[in-house]
Amino acid sequence: MKIKENISLKPFTVFQIGGPARFFLRIKTRDELKEGIEWAVSKRLPFYILGLGSNLLVSDSGFDGLVLRPEFSKISIDGNSIITEAGAKMAEVVSFALKNGLVGFEWAVGVPGTVGGSIRGNAGCFGSEMKNHVQSVLAFNANKLDFELVSNESCNFGYRDSMFKKRPDLIICSAYLKLKSGNILEARRHLAEFLKVRGQGGAKVWREFFSEGGNPSSQEVGAKTAGSVFKNVLWARKDVDMERLFSRFPKWRAFENNMGIPAGYLIDEAGLKGTKIGGAMVSNKHANFIINNGSASAEEIVTLISLIKERIHTKFGIQLEEEIQYIGFKNNLPAY
Ligand SMILES: Cc1cc2nc3c(=O)[nH]c(=O)nc-3n(C[C@H](O)[C@H](O)[C@H](O)COP(=O)(O)OP(=O)(O)OC[C@H]3O[C@@H](n4cnc5c(N)ncnc54)[C@H](O)[C@@H]3O)c2cc1C
Incomplete structure (x- = not known):
């Protein structure tokens, strides 16, 4: 076990933001994970699991504990199921599945994270989510x-949710994913379509509702971002009064048969695209993305997040909830 000290977490996040981890461990096997956690527990140190850092924001002061990065990523097949270790990238699982004649997981190419992070957050896109595939998860109980x-x-x-979010003591090690045998050529066509649409981002979805053409546009491919900052606002939320909102904003009826309203749509409607605080900017393409223009601090990102929440609440009476996870923050910002 090679525990390193004072390692900057910046390069380990897609945002490219954040201070150092006091201790840092890359984990190559499940046994190393056990050893690492035992070490942290024996030293009474908090620990944090870092996947590909595609959905999180690390504080400028970093994390005063042990950050563990699962890098075990074996993928194998068992009938129509895939057995994948937590550190495998979602796109690697898609590719492995297709090579082995299994289909139905192509959507996951849109999620630039690990299997572990994606199970925890029930990642999803293009009408599917991890929930539809996970048969069982092997977890380490800290x-x-x-x-x-x-x-x-x-x-x-649930929507971008699982019990793992409430149980940070459970670390996802591997999973059985249910797929099916099917037409590989057709699946490859789906894959190409998903990649193309992903390049066009939310535009296609919103155009379908409003037929306005060219409303919001694409995701910023390769940008320093953590993907969607906020969850979409589900009608099922107890604090969301659908009919009251429709009477105030009649064109929102277009979302009536949806699960809810895209957070990006609300941010766009509030005129917040392009809003900047220091090096942090609301994307001009996908309003639910915040972009680090190169010099943003975590504090600037958090301030921009607060500004967006405040504006959306004032304008629409809706409380946005974060999808991204915070590491190393104090003052009411959760570590998990
Ligand atoms: C450009 C872009 C597009 C995106 N598009 C989508 C999308 O379409 N749909 C979607 O759902 N998400 C999307 N995301 C968000 C992100 O890719 C997903 O949330 C992804 O599942 C996060 O995986 P990760 O490995 O990067 O996790 P991280 O960001 O590293 O971690 C996220 C959380 O998971 C926890 N975690 C990570 N691994 C484990 C583990 N093994 N056990 C327990 N907990 C763990 C971490 O502690 C943290 O709390 C996008 C992000 C970007 C940057």
Whole structure:
């Protein structure tokens, strides 16, 4: 086990922001994960699991504990299921599946994270999500210092949610994913379409609703960002009164048969695209993305997030909720 000290987390996040981890460990095997957690527990240090850093913001002061980065990423096949370790990239699983004649997971090419991070957040796009594939998860229980099997039902998946978000003591090690055998050529066509649409981002979706053509446009491919900052606003939320909103904003009825309203749409409607605080900017292409223009601090990102939340609340009476995760923040910002 090679625990390093004072390692900058900046290069380990897509945002390219954040201070150092006091201790940092790359993990190549499940046993190393166990050893690392045991070490942190014995030293009474907090720990944090870092995937590909595509959905998180690290504070400028970093993390005063042990950051563990699962880099075990073996993928194998068992009938129509894929067994994948947590550190595998979603796109690698897609590619492995297609090479082995299994289809249905092509959508995951749109998620630039690891399997572990994606199970925890029930990542999804193009009408599917991890919930539809996970059969079981092998997790390491940091309280019991032992491995345990978690069924799909026990994962308690919801929109960008799972029980793992409430149980940071459970670290995802591997998973059985259910796929199906099918037409590979057709699946490759889907894949190409997903990649193309991803390049066009939210535009296609919103155009379908408003037929305005060219409303919001694409995601910024290759930008320093953490993807969607906020969750979409679900009608199922207890604090969201659909009918009241429709009477105030009649054109929102276009979203009636959707799960809710895209957060990016609200941010765009509030005229916040392009808003800057220091090096942090609301994307001009996908309004739910914040871009680090190169010099942004975590504090600037957080300030911009607060500004967006405040404007959306004032204008529409809606409280946006973060999809991104915070590491190393104090003052009410959760570490998990
Ligand atoms: C350009 C862009 C586009 C995106 N598009 C989408 C999209 O379409 N749909 C979508 O759902 N998301 C999207 N995302 C967000 C992101 O890719 C997903 O949330 C992804 O699943 C995060 O995986 P990760 O490995 O990067 O996790 P990280 O960002 O490293 O971590 C996220 C959280 O998961 C936890 N975690 C990571 N690994 C484990 C593990 N093994 N066990 C327990 N906890 C773990 C971390 O502690 C952290 O709390 C996008 C991001 C970007 C930058």
